[in-house]
Amino acid sequence: MEFRHEYKYYINYGDYIVLRQRLRAVLQSDPHADENGEYHIRSLYFDNYSDKALREKLDGVNIREKFRIRYYNHDLNVILLEKKSKINGLCNKQSVNITKEQAQKIIHGEIEWMGKSKEHLLVELYAKMCYEQLRPKVIVDYTREPFIFPAGNVRITLDRDIRTGLSDVDALNPDVITIPAGDAKILLEVKYDAFLPTVVRDILQLNDRRANAFSKYASCRMYG
Structure with missing residues (x-):
């Protein structure tokens, strides 16, 4: 797996x-x-009954992971199942396309078919839903402004209007009610491979800001 630097x-x-x-x-x-x-992003995050993913995030555990279902601009024709891993500050993301019907089955707990899939990510989520009791936990909505820079494979995003679906996990429902996630501020995310070019570093003035452990997932879990 390839890992990238990620700061928020x-x-x-x-x-x-x-x-x-x-x-x-x-x-x-x-x-x-x-x-x-x-573009608009909607994610449905998974966790277990003891809130393992949430607790590991809040405790700053160096090796952790989380699963989510995600789609963009309200388009249900392209839905992704993603696993995001973090090891000692470096991040990796794996993803696979799933259909609307498959996503709905996962949300409703109809998961037997996943164990027979040829997609390893579906099989892994199936195993963790069976043996670690992973379940859909919270909807996270927000608007993202994304920028890219070829050198260093840099990706910079500005996330705003972060909203939570409270305890409703019907992420494919366009009419699901969401509310602002408290006083969540605008979030700047900086991602790159081996190095961050000086021109980008100067634009961001990173020395004037401190990276923090803000999590859109954790922020939205405060309400559901």
């Missing part, structure tokens, strides 16, 4: 406006973004 920073609205202008001037917008340079 709280920023206020003033920082957001300044950073967005700088990023637009130097970096490319992600080709999947709309005419406004953004």
